[in-house]
């Protein structure tokens with residue numbers, strides 16, 4: 543079942559989303575060679591709590607951290623760890639903020655120090671792919687329009703879109719219907735309605751799209767060891783078009 547949200551519910555989720563966006567903006571300043579993803583995780587947890595919210599991922603299905611920190615060929619659900627980040631790495635920080643029951647979910651990829659032109663292109667293409675998906679999130683369009691916009695642009699740039707992890711409806715729980723694929727065919731799938739709130743969160747690989755799961759049962763990485771990036775926003779479908787609840791420029 544899809545939980546359509548009222549304007550009031552959307553505004554509460556936006557408040558959660560603005561805490562999350564502010565946290566990402568601080569993380570951007572912290573990221574440099576030498577910092578560990580565990581330090582970033584503690585910073586994020588403190589930041590969220592200081593803002594009167596809680597990190598929803600901590601304790602979710604036994605997950606132990608406030609953030610996921612996926613480095614280089616890790617696609618998603620990397621564990622924060624004590625290994626220092628080094629110049630040339632790329633790292634995706636993903637988190638979900640719960641403010642009084644209102645949730646928001648956003649992931650962002652960051653380059654550490656000097657990164658290669660290829661890694662920079664991956665970051666740029668992945669972010670643009672997410673926004674091309676968001677552009678399609680208007681009343682009357684279909685989910686396939688979102689997936690198609692993301693896939694056709696990404697493949698046109700020579701990269702691939704991960705199939706095994708997808709976007710999702712959000713609120714009252716973290717993962718709700720609908721499933722939001724980052725690939726697909728135009729004019730196919732569910733029609734978008736006012737009040738839907740979901741994430742668009744493409745994971746893009748330099749090489750093949752296939753994934754492999756680490757022994758820890760959480761962390762997915764690229765099957766060919768190529769780099770992977772991800773950008774994710776939570777957004778609402780409104781009469782005025784897509785309303786990005788985790789917008790960092792608001």
Ligand code: MF3
Nearest residue numbers: 599602605610636637638647
């Ligand atoms: N934030 C992730 C998503 O986009 C979920 C991470 S799974 C968790 O769906 F266990 F870490 F919470």
Ligand code: CO
Nearest residue numbers: 647741743774
């Ligand atoms: Co998500």
